[in-house]
Amino acid sequence: MVLDVKRPAEVEKTRVDLPVTAMEFEIMDSIRNNDVTIICGETGSGKSTQIPAYLYEGGMSLCPSDPSKSYMIGITQPRRVAAVSTAKRVCFELGQGDGQSIRRSGGRGNLVSYKTRYESAGSGDSTRIQFMTDGILLSEIQSDLLLRKYSVIVLDESHERNLNTDVLIGLLSVALPLRKKAALEDPSIVPLKLVLMSATLRVEDFTKNARLFPTGPPAVVTVPGRTHPVTIHHSKVTELDDYEEIAFQKICKIHHKLPHGGILVFLTGKAEIIRMTNRLRKALSESESVPKHAYVLPLYSLLSGDEQAKIFSPAPDNHRLIVLATNIAETSITIPGVSYVVDTGRQKCRNYNSGTGVASYDIMWISKASANQRAGRAGRTGPGHCYRLYSSSLFSRHMDDFALPEVLTRPLEDIVLAMKSMNISSVSSFPFPTPPDKSQIEAAVKLLANIGCVDISNMERDGGDGAVTKLGKAVSKLPLGVRYAKILLVAAQAGILDYAIVVVAILS
Structure with missing residues (x-):
């Protein structure tokens, strides 16, 4: 099913010249026929604004077996400014107003919405395309691994490879087969599609990682750029x-x-x-x-x-x-x-x-x-x-x-604790795109256990590598190394926080 979109005349004129326009059918065929598609598009190719529109126009937000049911197309950006500005541009290009109309939409929401840590606009029953920061989707996937309200997840700027992006990719690699199984059991559920987009992605990290995508390597579509000399x-x-x-x-x-x-x-x-x-x-x-x-x-x-x-x-x-x-x-x-x-x-x-x-x-x-x-x-x-x-x-x-x-440059105890706070039971067996050394993960777990941030008493029974403690959850919220964060929390309880701040400042 194809949805009709009435774009402004100026948009129709300019989008014809975008390199991604010539690749529309190839891109959509790849997304429909593969669980995971990697789109390598050079800067200026138009991928960030056009591909969400292709997905919407191509009926990817609809449920073929139940016309009354619809899904959202979710697009993540690593930065707030990109999520907001791209949402406004796509809103304008789809004939939904000047982009500022997202904020003015009523309770039913806008066709295009955006959501960041500090701001949300346009979300509602009518929303079919949602732009968000990667942290927002990470919060959603922790409460619903199958991401039941989405039909397609697009991770834009995947080359950034920050911790949120890598954890999201790992969790989505687990969610995809589970969602496909659910779709086979219930026709009103559509399989989830994953699209990774980037201008400079090292594709081999994903296409040659059998642990990340065990059913087969992702499809790769390359879009040329439109840069002048x-x-x-x-x-x-x-x-x-x-x-x-x-x-x-x-x-x-x-x-x-x-x-x-x-x-x-x-x-x-x-x-x-x-x-x-x-x-x-x-x-x-x-x-x-x-x-x-x-x-x-x-x-x-x-x-x-x-x-x-x-x-x-x-x-x-x-x-x-x-x-x-x-x-x-x-x-x-x-x-x-x-x-x-x-x-x-x-x-x-x-x-x-x-x-x-x-x-x-x-x-x-x-x-x-x-x-x-x-x-x-x-x-x-x-x-x-x-x-x-x-x-x-x-x-x-x-x-x-x-x-x-980032997973190879940050202290592993910080990464392990952050993932434990996301309710990931086994960090050592997590499907990272670029996995850290397993022995280093085990050492990080022991360190966290020694300072009371992780409980490993039931590790063998639970089959993971420990559970986060109440102290660990508090420590994970502070933008400090785990040991310094614990010093400040314990000092606050003892009423000597002012002194501890000075000590931590000197040490760090």
């Missing part, structure tokens, strides 16, 4: 320390000397972005170049939704848009009008020192895959330029091809 400019030497100053000089030079076009600058975090925003606004406000003014906007995950939304609106007349962003702008969202990218080549990562037991946020080099994604942002609307503030030698010799999954 991007000229890469490497620095002759790599400035290791004062890269902020080098970035500032490069931005000013582009603004003063190069033709009109937006500038996207990749920095490592909120503090850097705020410093650079203030400095550029002051320095370029007195500029007499053409364009006369710079419209400087920050973009990072903790920024309010209204502030983040400003980047999608056109810059004021006679202004050049300059966006200062973290890696949130690599793949999750598309900023219109960008012709120049300034790439510092760095990002902030959480690292763990196994010797001291201390986790810290350090500035690290990005991967080659990330560098290529950043460069591609300059070629969305026309030929562009990417200025890499590091040498070609550093790019080729010192950058990894791909970033490591």
